[in-house]
Amino acid sequence: MLYTEIPAQRPVTPLLDEINHPQQLRQLEQSQLTQVADQLRQYILYAAGQSGGHFGANLGVIELTVALHYCFNTPSDRLIWDVGHQAYPHKVLTGRRDRLTSIRAKDGLAAFPAREESEFDTFGVGHSSTAISAGLGMALARRYQKDPCQVVSVVGDGAMTAGMAFEALNDAVAHDADLIVILNDNDMSISCSTGGFAKHLAAIWEQGQSVQLDDQGQPFIQSHPDWCYNSRLHQPATDAADNLFKAIGFDYFGPFDGHDVEQLVNVLNAVKKRKGPRLVHVYTVKGKGFAPAEADQIKYHAIGKSTASGASSQPNAPKYADVFGQWLCDEAEQDNRLLAITPAMCEGSGMVKFAAKYPERYFDVAIAEQHAVTLAAGMACEGLKPVVAIYSTFLQRGYDQLIHDVALQNLDVTFGIDRAGLVGEDGPTHAGAYDYAYMRTVPNIVIMAPKDENECRQMLHTAYLHPGPAAVRYPRGNGLGVHIESELKSLEIGRAEVVASFNTDASARITILAFGSRVSVAIAAAEQLANADSVAVDVINMRFVKPLDAQMIRDYAAKTDLFVTVEEHAVMAGAGSAVNELLVQEQILKPMLNLGLPDEFLAQATHHEMLHDCGLDAQGIYRSIMKTWTQLTVEIE
Structure with missing residues (x-):
């Protein structure tokens, strides 16, 4: 069913209301799961509208979440969610339904899976691309303890672009680990997926074939001549067995329709009988079932409470991210050496205008913070002036590169560090509470913190002119409403x-x-x-x-x-x-x-x-x- 409005009143969900533990879900007939999924989608629409928070990704994994908890004996079987943007349905099915409207609020549910919150949250997450490593660790630990439980890691195609995910895939094969990886492929992270891996997944889909399992659990290739895959990345068709996962040693199954809950149950029940590293590739639609979210998946990645009511806030002061974005355009107009880099945070970092105006100078490297920093270092070696737009909490992942690749060589790289300080409802995983500490111990770097949005603009210009590594860290949200000078002025380094x-x-x-x-x-x-x-x-x-x-x-x-x-x-x-x-x-x-x-x-x-x-x-x-x-x-x- 396709919904067009977020309900203001709690929907009637009698079947869902009987489920306070996955064991109750597993007592239902398989034919009832579609009804459970529909009621769960209705409830997520309502609850997210009340609380605000992550939206599109949660709607996209409704059927997958139902199937996972139906097929696996959670929490004894370990289920690990990557990032946590898609964990709301999981929270509903694991005894937290009536508290979901408190999510992200003080004393309410955490925005992401949290071990202290529930035994079903097997691994606390906030940053992407950790699920396979964590799942592998659990699988190897359970092997050592001679515990035959299943371990399932759910990872998105956007999160798969991070090096950590590939390191874990490689190591899982090395250990012949009993690990199931669910690749939730929606051609998105927060923004559209980008890069060679996204093209590879598109090629798998466009081949018109899938790797299925027969009644004995053995794989076979099935053709789908009528498949229509709406990827942005059209690639030449390839053989179903010819993909990265099989090449490194995973048993590969899929792709499957991630919204066909009964098919998912059949697939998962067959896959869990096999051993070794296994990957199940499913295709989902971010925002599935809510027409506005399907039509604009970036906008509806997350919503505020005002989105549900139709009201909108029009603060007079611009967001710091928008101040950064405007400065980036203005500086680039004056200096053709400026190149801008983001690790998959174009919208959040205020770079949409720059990306449209200077596409040849804009580099979205996907979720790869370490690579983003060293990429900038390489550009600086060639006499260009790269600017890295990155959240404080995500720069933590690129700390080694900041030290060894940028600061040690005293390279001319500017860092626009967004979301510095507390970030409110996103909680501790996203707080930018440590950047002064981890940066100020590094030689050669200049670190600035603006008192308002106008000073932020002038500091960014100052950092850009400085012939070495320089960082400006600014908070989330709106400025103070001060006048922003259009002229770019440089401050004296080290002067209060x-x-x-x-x-x-x-x-x-x-x-x-x-x-x-x-x-x-x-x-x-x-x-x-x-x-x-x-x-x-x-x-x-x-x-x-x-x-x-x-x-x-x-x-x-x-x-x-x-x-x-x-x-x-x-x-x-x-x-x-x-x-x-x-x-x-x-x-x-x-x-x-x-x-x-x-x-x-x-x-x-x-x-x-x-x-x-x-x-x-x-x-x-x-x-x-x-x-x-x-x-x-x-x-x-």
Whole structure:
């Protein structure tokens, strides 16, 4: 059934409502599974509309999820989901149906599979391409323990572009592991799939053949002359047995219709009787069953609550990603050496306009963060000026390449680091809480953090002009609504600025060194301090995490009674720690208060709720400083 609207009221799903454990699903007749799948799709439409969150991928795996839990004895049999964008139906069938509307909310269900949430979530995921490695680890562990359970890893065709997935496939064959890999092929990741592997999968489909299993579980090739596959990537037909998976040693079966639940059950029941590494190739449609999502799969990768109601937010301030995208176009217009790279995050990183305007200068390398960084290094070696657009949490995957391939050679690569700091509902897997720490220890790199969207634009220009590796890290979401200057201006490297001073005539003084997104709230906290106590308060926008403005810090150390650092980053090894190190090196002894994210992984909530709970909103910063200041003045007296 094809739906055209997201239901505002909970749909009637009597058969689904009887399933609180997969064992209850397995008690149904196989002929009832289509009805279960339809009710599950209705419920996912409703629940995702209430909560917002990942959407298209979940609709695309409804039948596959039903078939997997019907055929395998979960949780004894291990089922591992890759990324987790498609795990909502899995959560519904494993006892979390009535909590699904709380997903991504504070104290609600996690956005992705989480081991602490359910025994059915066998592996916590957030980044792609981990399922085969994790599944192989489980399969080898169970072999060692002489446990005959099945291990099934579900991985998308987009996730298969990452090197880690191929490393795991190779190793599974080396160990002749009893592992089933389900390749969920929808010709998409968040955006359309790209690259040679996507073309290879298209060729498999366009051959008009599939590898089936007979009644004895033996493979045979069946022709499908009437198949029509709507891939963007038309390739010459090839033989069904001629594919990458068979070439490296997997038993290959498919491709199969991923929305024919009864056929999937028959296939999975046959495949699980075999041994060794097996791959089942299924074709699904991202957004299946919801007409708008099928028509625009990129837009409906995820939805907000407003999507369900038809309301839309029109904030005055542009998103930081859009500021980056506009700067990229403007800089490219001035300099034909600029090339832009993204690891499959064109839309999220604000690069759609650039990709359309400069297609020959735009490189989507698919989900391959390590490759993206070294690709940029190679371009820089040839005298070009690559810009890598990447999320903070994903740059973690390219850390070795950042050190050895870019910084060690002091190559001219600019990094636009999006989603820095807390990211709200996506939770700890996507938080950009560690980039100061993992970057500032690397020689040769310059690290900047803008206080607003205009400064972000100017910092990107500054980073681009710097003849070496430079990074600008900026938050998710909208800016502050400040005027954005069209002229591109370069900042002086390592120079901070005083942005606010209160009670300048007071004898006692507090100095707040604020980094990036915390500058504006630090000013608000400083004003509260000044009104509450006869103390002078200065707020410095530090701008640079590396190099720090050492002279500014020395100057204020001579007249301040308390240094406070504020950052939307882990306190440990963060920007405040860099200030502490500088003061120790200079043999300057001053009372210090470092404010930032605690040494723990923070559960999902709204961005505002998370900042409040961490004491990083204006009121929290004020309270922390006032508490320390009160203790300090008592000690002095």
